[in-house]
Amino acid sequence: MTTTTTPSAAPAIELKGISKSFGPVQANKDISIRVMPGTIHGIIGENGAGKSTLMSILYGFYRADAGEIWVAGKKVEIPDSQAAIAAGIGMVFQHFKLVETFTVLENIVLGAEDSAMLRPSLARARRELKALADEYELNVDPDALVSDIGVGMQQRVEILKALYRRADILILDEPTGVLTPAEADHLFRILENLRREGKTIILITHKLREIMEITDTVSVMRRGQMTATVKTAETSPAALAELMVGRKVLLRVNKTPAQPGAVILDVADLNVTDDKGVHRLKGVSLQVRAGEVLGIAGVAGNGQSELLEVLGGYARATGRVTMNGRPIDLTGRSSDGQSRRRDGIAHVPEDRQAEGLIMDYAAWENIAFGYQNDARFRRGPLMDHAAMMQDTVDKMGRFDVRPLDPKLAAKNFSGGNQQKIVLAREIERNPDLLLIGQPTRGVDIGAIEFIHQQIIALRDQGKAILLVSVELEEILALSDRIAVMFDGHMMGERDPATTNEKELGMLMAGMTGDPGNVTVTEIERNLAHAGTGTKV
Amino acid sequence: MDVMPKWADVVLIPVISLVLAAALSAIVILAIGESPWEALKIMVQGALGSTYGWGYTLYYATNFVFTGLAVAIAFHARMFNIGGEGQAALGGLGVALVCLYIPWPHWSLALLGATAGAALFGAAWAIIPAVLQAKRGSHIVITTIMFNFIAAAFLNYLLVGALKPAGSMEPATGKFPDATFLPSFQDMFSTADNPLFRGAPANVTFFVAIAACVVIWALIWRTRLGYELRAFGHSETAAKYAGISPTKIIVISMAISGALAGMMAINNVMGEAERLVLNAVEGAGFIGIAVALMGRSHPFGVFLAAILFGFLYQGGAELALWTSIPRELIVVIQALVILFTGALDNMVRMPLERIFLARRRKAARATTLTAAE
Amino acid sequence: MDLLTLLQLLDSTLRLATPLLLACLAGLFSERAGIFDIGLEGKMLASAFLSAAIAFTTGSVWIGLLAGVGASLLLSAIHGVASITFRGNQLISGVAINFLAAGLTVVIAQSWFAEGGRTPQLAGAARFNPITLPFANELRDVPVLGPIYYELISGHTALVYVALLIVPLSWWVLYSTRFGLRLRAVGENPAAVDTAGISVIGLRFTAVAICGVLCGLAGAYLATALQAGFTKDMSAGRGYIALAALIFAKWKPWPCLWATLLFGFLQALALRPDLITSTLGFSVQTQLLDALPYILTVVILAGFVGKAIPPRAGGEPYIKER
Amino acid sequence: DPAIIFDLGGKFDKSFNESAFNGATRWAEETGGTFAEVELQSDAQREQALRRFAESGANPIVMAGFSFATPLTDIAGDYPDTKFVIIDAVVEAPNVKSVVFNEEQGSYLVGMLAAMASQTGTVSFVGGMDIPLIRKFACGYAEGAKSVNPDITVIANMTGTTPAAWNDPVKGTELTLAQKSQGSDVVFQAAGGTGVGVLQAAADNEMLGIGVDANQNYMHPGQVLTSMLKRVDVAVYDAFTAGEAVEPGVAALGVAEDGVGVAMDEFNAELITPEMTTAIETAQAGIADGSIAVHDYMSDESCPSLTF
Numbered sequence A: 001m002t003t004t005t006t007p008s009a010a011p012a013i014e015l016k017g018i019s020k021s022f023g024p025v026q027a028n029k030d031i032s033i034r035v036m037p038g039t040i041h042g043i044i045g046e047n048g049a050g051k052s053t054l055m056s057i058l059y060g061f062y063r064a065d066a067g068e069i070w071v072a073g074k075k076v077e078i079p080d081s082q083a084a085i086a087a088g089i090g091m092v093f094q095h096f097k098l099v100e101t102f103t104v105l106e107n108i109v110l111g112a113e114d115s116a117m118l119r120p121s122l123a124r125a126r127r128e129l130k131a132l133a134d135e136y137e138l139n140v141d142p143d144a145l146v147s148d149i150g151v152g153m154q155q156r157v158e159i160l161k162a163l164y165r166r167a168d169i170l171i172l173d174e175p176t177g178v179l180t181p182a183e184a185d186h187l188f189r190i191l192e193n194l195r196r197e198g199k200t201i202i203l204i205t206h207k208l209r210e211i212m213e214i215t216d217t218v219s220v221m222r223r224g225q226m227t228a229t230v231k232t233a234e235t236s237p238a239a240l241a242e243l244m245v246g247r248k249v250l251l252r253v254n255k256t257p258a259q260p261g262a263v264i265l266d267v268a269d270l271n272v273t274d275d276k277g278v279h280r281l282k283g284v285s286l287q288v289r290a291g292e293v294l295g296i297a298g299v300a301g302n303g304q305s306e307l308l309e310v311l312g313g314y315a316r317a318t319g320r321v322t323m324n325g326r327p328i329d330l331t332g333r334s335s336d337g338q339s340r341r342r343d344g345i346a347h348v349p350e351d352r353q354a355e356g357l358i359m360d361y362a363a364w365e366n367i368a369f370g371y372q373n374d375a376r377f378r379r380g381p382l383m384d385h386a387a388m389m390q391d392t393v394d395k396m397g398r399f400d401v402r403p404l405d406p407k408l409a410a411k412n413f414s415g416g417n418q419q420k421i422v423l424a425r426e427i428e429r430n431p432d433l434l435l436i437g438q439p440t441r442g443v444d445i446g447a448i449e450f451i452h453q454q455i456i457a458l459r460d461q462g463k464a465i466l467l468v469s470v471e472l473e474e475i476l477a478l479s480d481r482i483a484v485m486f487d488g489h490m491m492g493e494r495d496p497a498t499t500n501e502k503e504l505g506m507l508m509a510g511m512t513g514d515p516g517n518v519t520v521t522e523i524e525r526n527l528a529h530a531g532t533g534t535k536v
Numbered sequence B: 001m002d003v004m005p006k007w008a009d010v011v012l013i014p015v016i017s018l019v020l021a022a023a024l025s026a027i028v029i030l031a032i033g034e035s036p037w038e039a040l041k042i043m044v045q046g047a048l049g050s051t052y053g054w055g056y057t058l059y060y061a062t063n064f065v066f067t068g069l070a071v072a073i074a075f076h077a078r079m080f081n082i083g084g085e086g087q088a089a090l091g092g093l094g095v096a097l098v099c100l101y102i103p104w105p106h107w108s109l110a111l112l113g114a115t116a117g118a119a120l121f122g123a124a125w126a127i128i129p130a131v132l133q134a135k136r137g138s139h140i141v142i143t144t145i146m147f148n149f150i151a152a153a154f155l156n157y158l159l160v161g162a163l164k165p166a167g168s169m170e171p172a173t174g175k176f177p178d179a180t181f182l183p184s185f186q187d188m189f190s191t192a193d194n195p196l197f198r199g200a201p202a203n204v205t206f207f208v209a210i211a212a213c214v215v216i217w218a219l220i221w222r223t224r225l226g227y228e229l230r231a232f233g234h235s236e237t238a239a240k241y242a243g244i245s246p247t248k249i250i251v252i253s254m255a256i257s258g259a260l261a262g263m264m265a266i267n268n269v270m271g272e273a274e275r276l277v278l279n280a281v282e283g284a285g286f287i288g289i290a291v292a293l294m295g296r297s298h299p300f301g302v303f304l305a306a307i308l309f310g311f312l313y314q315g316g317a318e319l320a321l322w323t324s325i326p327r328e329l330i331v332v333i334q335a336l337v338i339l340f341t342g343a344l345d346n347m348v349r350m351p352l353e354r355i356f357l358a359r360r361r362k363a364a365r366a367t368t369l370t371a372a373e
Numbered sequence C: 001m002d003l004l005t006l007l008q009l010l011d012s013t014l015r016l017a018t019p020l021l022l023a024c025l026a027g028l029f030s031e032r033a034g035i036f037d038i039g040l041e042g043k044m045l046a047s048a049f050l051s052a053a054i055a056f057t058t059g060s061v062w063i064g065l066l067a068g069v070g071a072s073l074l075l076s077a078i079h080g081v082a083s084i085t086f087r088g089n090q091l092i093s094g095v096a097i098n099f100l101a102a103g104l105t106v107v108i109a110q111s112w113f114a115e116g117g118r119t120p121q122l123a124g125a126a127r128f129n130p131i132t133l134p135f136a137n138e139l140r141d142v143p144v145l146g147p148i149y150y151e152l153i154s155g156h157t158a159l160v161y162v163a164l165l166i167v168p169l170s171w172w173v174l175y176s177t178r179f180g181l182r183l184r185a186v187g188e189n190p191a192a193v194d195t196a197g198i199s200v201i202g203l204r205f206t207a208v209a210i211c212g213v214l215c216g217l218a219g220a221y222l223a224t225a226l227q228a229g230f231t232k233d234m235s236a237g238r239g240y241i242a243l244a245a246l247i248f249a250k251w252k253p254w255p256c257l258w259a260t261l262l263f264g265f266l267q268a269l270a271l272r273p274d275l276i277t278s279t280l281g282f283s284v285q286t287q288l289l290d291a292l293p294y295i296l297t298v299v300i301l302a303g304f305v306g307k308a309i310p311p312r313a314g315g316e317p318y319i320k321e322r
Numbered sequence D: 001d002p003a004i005i006f007d008l009g010g011k012f013d014k015s016f017n018e019s020a021f022n023g024a025t026r027w028a029e030e031t032g033g034t035f036a037e038v039e040l041q042s043d044a045q046r047e048q049a050l051r052r053f054a055e056s057g058a059n060p061i062v063m064a065g066f067s068f069a070t071p072l073t074d075i076a077g078d079y080p081d082t083k084f085v086i087i088d089a090v091v092e093a094p095n096v097k098s099v100v101f102n103e104e105q106g107s108y109l110v111g112m113l114a115a116m117a118s119q120t121g122t123v124s125f126v127g128g129m130d131i132p133l134i135r136k137f138a139c140g141y142a143e144g145a146k147s148v149n150p151d152i153t154v155i156a157n158m159t160g161t162t163p164a165a166w167n168d169p170v171k172g173t174e175l176t177l178a179q180k181s182q183g184s185d186v187v188f189q190a191a192g193g194t195g196v197g198v199l200q201a202a203a204d205n206e207m208l209g210i211g212v213d214a215n216q217n218y219m220h221p222g223q224v225l226t227s228m229l230k231r232v233d234v235a236v237y238d239a240f241t242a243g244e245a246v247e248p249g250v251a252a253l254g255v256a257e258d259g260v261g262v263a264m265d266e267f268n269a270e271l272i273t274p275e276m277t278t279a280i281e282t283a284q285a286g287i288a289d290g291s292i293a294v295h296d297y298m299s300d301e302s303c304p305s306l307t308f
């Protein structure tokens, strides 16, 4: 396992002409790529560019429609993951593939058992796990249930799974999406170690910073195609961004300083316990004023979603919330999305496909979604279809939704256009407060600019905006004030003009001290704890 | 992008599934040494060849419209109500109580009363599983199955006990009073010199069933309730976001579903038997599943599928009467229809989608070619 | 109630619980692998018919048993193809299979034997006969233990003992073998199994096949051991009670045994209303006893007595590509 | 042509329906005639089958089972030119002949045989559905047994309260085993398809069974003591023979009319002692001349010799 590979001409991985369609969607189009052994190769591209698909093909999860795979200079067939594992390939998926009701050890052994009996396999795995953990700083408790450990820890289990199977080529699909900057740094150190051991690493990300920091070479994907492969040292973030999007992009939003007015939303001591008994929000207080954007930063899963859900009316909570000075019901009969909308709160949810839209409804039906009881959409107990249709055509026009076909089902619009439909519906309600979660997740840069402009325009009309995003860049670009959430707590507020990613990252990990003195272990302990929450 | 045009989804797939089911049924008939062609002739003749046959076909169809609508409306809210059998049984109890213990002056009033009784009892029997699903997360499929058995035991208890007239040997209530007898097709359409539908049980309930189709159609596609119900069926998380209460939708959709299943009783209990017998539902609750699947959960589709099953039922009874093919053949056909239109849907759909996709690709290529010229 | 009566009651419990136990364990394997199966009933029925029919024609119950298992496996295959290969709705597939079995058994039996949808009575080697365990007769007169051994433990058909042995076997397979680990994993998160390089389809088909074999045993037991021949609808809802027992047992092997024994006991009790009256001093409606397994299941499902959490991926087809 | 409708158990139920079927076949074989027949699969079909046969011109139409009483009452008036024969129930209509049997008399006879054959002093009865008709069997049986041995214990169980009780052999077996554990060594069943399980259990467990309706002695040779014959076959045969000239009205067939009796054949010859034969013959004569009056449960819904 620790043999150092002598630099040879044969690439560790070579893909030739890979194509893959999912029904009508062509996810990969004639893609070729070479990865040299002992290097870290980055793959960057927008959401939906086809990165995960390509790597899943390499790992035998999907089968390509066309193309060849060469490993260490030999052409191989990879019909399933078994073959990939045999070829020395390991993969950590974007969405972990762990059995939550199993222990860490069982998860590691699963599929790599030595014999038909379980006991000897488990014993060997326990021994080897210890060795691996020591070697790569990958400490895990082998007997913990996966459902009881945090995401950072789960990621280690995934890496260990690959190493246990003696992978020489390790694919990581957006590994940092769930990590704090410090945790990400730790991960990168591990990757450096692995590279030094001679392993080949393919790292998928859409964060330019990470590419620049760690990779040796980088490939850029756009709309299912490979647009370029370059040496990292010979490129720049701006050049990569342009390759990703296909045109020059603005990385900053133009906006004037905010003119905050009266307090619109006042939240005091908000507490949420979910149905598993986990305490999700712990005494959260905040205020949003008219004409300002309050950005909430945090690693996914630290209570931001619950905050939006409570304010949006579909999670129960205790505490005091007032809207325009009037108290809001948090538990009773009128604690639902309908009353919130009547109170002047509009909500662009974090997940437009699962929440904001009914994917099988046509655009014109979705335009009334959440507002189905509005007087203008109804005629007695019936719905006024003509009014809905008219409204849709208007809004789609104003938000430049393409194609302008109100009868098209939501699922048939692209991600960016789906988001525009939701935005159009919520913004055009002229709300006093707009809750907006992950406004540009899975959206093209072109659409991102448009959406950011709309948010700022709404602010400038004197509306209050509460923005939640896991993209620090987005938070920094849009917010007038930034609050950081960690483990259900508000860690404090910062001024975007004076703070930086490093400081926010510390807060996101639950640290308030000097960034220099904190160890990664501490951060991990904190986050593992936060990931599962505390039982009450 | 939808791969297939809508007509293919709505018409082509059910038709292909039906053809597959029919072909396999024919093989079964052949295998037991009978002629499928002869069997079909007997079925068509017996079920559609006379007003008498139609009278039975439409009578059965009426049952299936109700149970089919019941399953369909629940499907729209993504509830699988497999408890139509029990709900219809309880509906029968409601009808029996209304007819036996309230002195009705006229059948029309009795019909209203019985409809209310049937709907109420059927709904009540569906609401319990619904509430358990909404509040306690008990799987509705399992609970409704259990409720079928509980209903059977409960009715059994009543029909051999409190509701059985003294001295009777059958587990059944006494005959309903004459004033509750619903006009049959014979009463409605026969003239002195041209007797139609003689002795067939089809009755005025058929028109109630048609009305139910129209009302349910409007409910699903025209009302706010229907909008919310379908939204919930497509995505529960989205429904919550929009302020649609899952509890409300689960309970209301199941209540409507149960009410519809219960309303079947006005046809078979009040319209036909004119008393409540044990096991009056005779599997119609389950046939509702096949009917709803076949009819793509659309009231019009349900209506057509119900007629089809009415035909199968009456035709099957005729088969049993005139050939040695047992009536259980109908159960086989029913099973095959459920299998192909429900569980094996993808088997039919996937190749079709491939064909349509290939055609579309070809068309797209052709247009780019012509554009290039 | 004296000892002998009690033993008779328990004896009857064991007999009646056996088909429930076999079907329940069948469901256990299938559902643990993530394939819900409400078609237990149909598979039992199909096996009951074919085992009786073949046992009658060949005169050998063992050949009959094989045929019954074969019939059940065939229906399992349909369920597998529908819910694994074609990713159909498992509940609907189960419903279809129940109807298919209910219809086909009668249609075929009628055309084969022309006895109104039943098979002729089985006799001698065409059915399972009770086995007297060693020393049963000798020990019969030993106080207390003797009658227990003779009345309750000895004198059942082979399949009863087989069913009882399958409980520890299932437990061992599920929790101590590689196959068991993978089976449980595929019911919780098939993607994890898939990316670990194990075939989800293969595992699930295996589980469904095991389910078929066990249902086959259950059905054959009904027609060739508990009874001497097939009669129409002879499974009489046992598949559903087994399903109820599976939920009651929270998808675990040993609790499956206790749950089916409990439900078997209720059935035995329903046959002896006189015992209830004499023991309790008041009479209980047999209808209530009939409905009790279902009521208990609903109560369990509602989480009033400990929550039953099904395998996480249960009922959902494993879809990689939309 | 005549027609016959069998009840839910089906024409091969080895008892009631099969007996009716045998009568019909005998007629067909002897006369070379043909008849229409149908086996009901569900309650709802009763009326349909009746009408279908009436409309197709079948005459007379014989129906086996008391459950036809209600539908027949409904439709008889619609077909005044058709003759209907109903077995086991009485329907008052000008074109209906009702055939009922004095089952208590036949049951009395097999009760006597049971008591004489019993070693344990306990005999038992398994009924199908708990209805007055079946209680009539049980009551006559108990009375017969007690006439031989006043101290005898008679255990009576019913399989259920719904028509499903006619077709539940598993339950039949279990009930029989329960009765055995209470000391019974002879069991009489009047339970349709359920009875198959009863006789099977008796044969498997060193008990003697007693068949019902048809002669069931052959089912387990040497292990079925006798069968209580109810000559449904004769009733059907007679009706078919009379054809359209069937006499409307009520016919009650008992021992005197040879409508009920006990089955003696080669299969039970070893079980029947000469004393039994004489006792039975005496009793038959007594019943026929009225000197022995067997209580009919259905006359007053009570049973002096047995509590249910």
Ligand SMILES: Nc1ncnc2c1ncn2[C@@H]1O[C@H](COP(=O)(O)OP(=O)(O)OP(=O)(O)O)[C@@H](O)[C@H]1O
Binding pocket: A022, A025, A026, A027, A045, A046, A047, A048, A049, A050, A051, A052, A053, A054, A094, A206, A442, C320, C321, C322
């Ligand atoms: N299993 C699937 N079935 C159908 N379509 C899929 C599937 N997986 C991906 N797609 C589609 O294929 C395209 C490429 O998706 P892929 O997940 O490879 O993108 P990605 O570059 O990894 O994006 P992201 O940054 O969001 O992870 C998208 O349009 C996506 O919707």
Ligand SMILES: Nc1ncnc2c1ncn2[C@@H]1O[C@H](COP(=O)(O)OP(=O)(O)OP(=O)(O)O)[C@@H](O)[C@H]1O
Binding pocket: A025, A047, A048, A049, A223, A411, A412, A413, A414, A415, A416, A417, A442, A443, A444, A447, B001, C322
């Ligand atoms: N999972 C999927 N199933 C079916 N169709 C899909 C799927 N994902 C994407 N599509 C289709 O593929 C097309 C491209 O989707 P995608 O979200 O990648 O768009 P995009 O090119 O990134 O556009 P935008 O800039 O608006 O985000 C869309 O028109 C959509 O209809």
Ligand SMILES: [Mg+2]
Binding pocket: A051, A052, A053, A094, A173
């Ligand atoms: Mg991806």
Ligand SMILES: [Mg+2]
Binding pocket: A047, A048, A414, A415, A416, A442, A443, A444
């Ligand atoms: Mg996009």
